[in-house]
Amino acid sequence: MPTQEQVLRLLEAGLDYREAAARLGVPAGQAFLIATGLPADGGDTLTGEEQRRPGMPSSSTQHLVNPAAENPTGKDSVRQWLKQRAAADTQMRSAAQRRDADPGSSQDTDETDEVTDLLTRDHDRVTALLKQLKTIPGRKKGGSPAQMSRRGSIVDMIEVVLAAHEPAEQQHLWPAVRRVLGDGDALADQALEQEREGTRTLAALAAAAPDTDEFDDLAEQLSSRLRRHVAFEDTVFAALRDALSADERSALGKKLRRARSAEPTRPHLHGTAETDP
Structure with a gap:
């Protein structure tokens, strides 16, 4: 499993969570959880301390929760x-x-x-x-x-x-x-x-x-x-x-x-x- 340091390094390099997750071979929501310690549930009830955690984006994380399904047989x-x-x-x-x-x-x-x-x-x-x-x-x-x-x-x-x-x-x-x-x-x-x-x-x-x-x-x-x-x-x-x-x-x-x-x-x-x- 990727480490927090690996995820944060990719984010600092300019990648978003989807791109970083693809590089590391994990779902985007999991990469967000590794980086911040919080689930990517799109909630807006975070405390000030949680909002200041490394890797916390300024926008909603709802798009990281349920990635688009893919049918491999297609x-x-x-x-x-x-x-x-x-x-x-x-x-x-x-x-x-x-x-x-x-x-x-x-x-x-x-x-x-x-x-x-x-x-x-x-x-x-x-x-x-x-x-x-x-x-x-x-x-x-x-x-x-x-x-x-x-x-x-x-x-x-x-x-x-x-x-x-x-x-x-x-x-x-x-x-x-x-x-x-x-x-x-x-x-x-x-x-x-x-x-x-x-x-x-x-x-x-x-x-x-x-x-x-x-x-x-x-x-x-x-x-x-x-x-x-x-x-x-x-x-x-x-x-x-x-x-x-x-x-x-x-x-x-x-x-x-x-x-x-x-x-x-x-x-x-x-x-x-x-x-x-």
Whole structure:
């Protein structure tokens, strides 16, 4: 750790705290603490004796408290290093070759018409795809062209799942939620807004090239929004199981299954609409 003498010497040479800290390899706030014995909190309640300490600047020290954050993966040199490390790691290369974009089959193989079971299985498929998307490195993490292409394929698969899932919900699930739950209108409105946000993000992601920073940023946004939406819908499903009988849930599931099978292979990119079940 630098000494007080080292910090003060650099200040006397005309450097400010940021420059002195960079020379010494410490944060600016730490350099200020070493020189003065006071935290760089930007406070204005210093005593006269404290204000006269060596190294005390005449202006506020607030700018030394929280230095600007830096994302190291945004640098080309870091990306190149990641690529070299990945290429040199035999186990990583072997794992990448074995990994594909197939989320696997559902563990539940029986046919069910229970509405929350049907929709939960869709959630499971999307969650599995999001895990694949996260584990396969993209451009920012030094991913290979094949890996970035694979991430694009995963986004296509998410589109396919949601293309049938969300329109069927809009046609049958949310009208039922409005009808049978006391706070159904608020729940449905919140869910539909989440779906609109997710659909817009997914559309932008599908239009972006997989080997770009934009794709990586949008993939993070989509993952966050879909996970939040799935968690929200799970709470709604629990309320529906309490409010509807097994037969009612099965009847609703049959309607939803028919609507889902009739949907196109890509999601609607315009506004949402609801239909009474």
